[in-house]
Amino acid sequence: MNVKRAKESLIQLLLFGYHQAMSCIFPVAIFGTLALSRMVEVPFLHRYDAILLILLGVQLLMYLSGLETRDEIKVICVFHVIGLMLEIYKVHVGSWAYPEHAFTKLLHVPLYSGFMYASVASFMCQIWRRLRMDMTGWPGLIPAGLVGGSIYLNFFTNHFIIDVRWWLTSLVVIVFWKTWIIYRVRSKTYRMPLTIAFFIVGFFIWLAENIATFFGAWKYPDQHHEWHVVHISKISSWFLLVIISVIIVAQLKHVKADLKNKE
Structure with a gap:
């Protein structure tokens, strides 16, 4: 009986891992492109331009x-725009930089950078569909x-007023205290x-x-001369960014479900 239960648990774990891996196709494509473009130079194209063309093809x-x-493509496009806007601002204030030349740059930010945010949306949409996810205790749209x-705004305002990310983190715990992810x-x-789930994905x-950053997608100020591990405090930033992603994807799923019910 224990052997049968262990076998069943292993099958469940392997299937869960399979769905996770399939949901990561686009993020993996991004990292693979970053690594390959670092080692292989594309003739007649700047590296950032080549990355953009490859990711559009993917x-x-x-x-x-x-x-x-x-x-899902529509959601990814929304995240691309949201991410690109944030990138433009962060590069402008000197949080990080894209030092290489490219034709497809907007205000010193390569257009491919938005895909790094869109890849989070791609993962969210894919895993939601593959694991037939749902939520209980969703606090509602407002x-x-x-x-x-507030989280997205704080990414902009924390450069000239107090950074309230820890207050926002506490607010997240309060607002989503009763919210659980259901997956199958x-x-x-x-x-x-x-x-x-927010924290795990953020990590x-x-x-x-x-x-x-190791493959030169962008560089933080302390990485210009030598690569260093990104400070662990950045997990809090990604934790909050994941929340924005989940809120948008979940709300769109709820809206779509409501429209289907009305039909």
């Missing part, structure tokens, strides 16, 4: 192959929207507190950020 292939739906908007692997249903994005 997105097109994912759509044509059915790995991403039209609705509370969730106010929290998400085969016929079994599992659940997890949403705030824990893995921080790991990915270390890989990205």
Whole structure:
């Protein structure tokens, strides 16, 4: 009986890992492109321009192959714009820089940079569909929207007024205290507190950020002469960014579900 239960648990774990891996196709494509473009020079193209063209091609292939739906592409485009706006501001105030030349730069920021934020949206959309996710205790559009908007605004205002990320983190715990993620692997249903999921995803994005900066996707001020591990405090930033991602994706899923019910 114990052997049978262990085998069943292993199958569930492997399937869960499979869905996670399939949901990471676009993020992996980004890191693979960053690494490859660092080692192989593309003739007649600046590196940042080549990265943009490759990632556009990956997105097109994912759509044509059915790995991403039209609705998911729309969400990814929204995140690309949100991320690009944040990148432009952060580069302007000197938080980090893109030192290489490129034709596809907007205000010193390569256009491919928005895809790094869009990859988070791609993962969220994919894993939501693959694990047939749902949520209980969702606080609703107004509370969730106010929290998400405040977090995004703080990314801009923390350079000239006090950084309130820790206050916002406390607010997140309060607002989403009763919110749980429901996900399914085969016929079994599992659940997890949403705030824990925020932290887990934020931690893995921080790991990915270390890989990205190692391959020169961008550079922090202390990395211009020699690469260093990104400070662990950045996990809090990604934790908050993940919250924005989940709020937007979850709210769109709720709206779509409501429209289907009305039909």
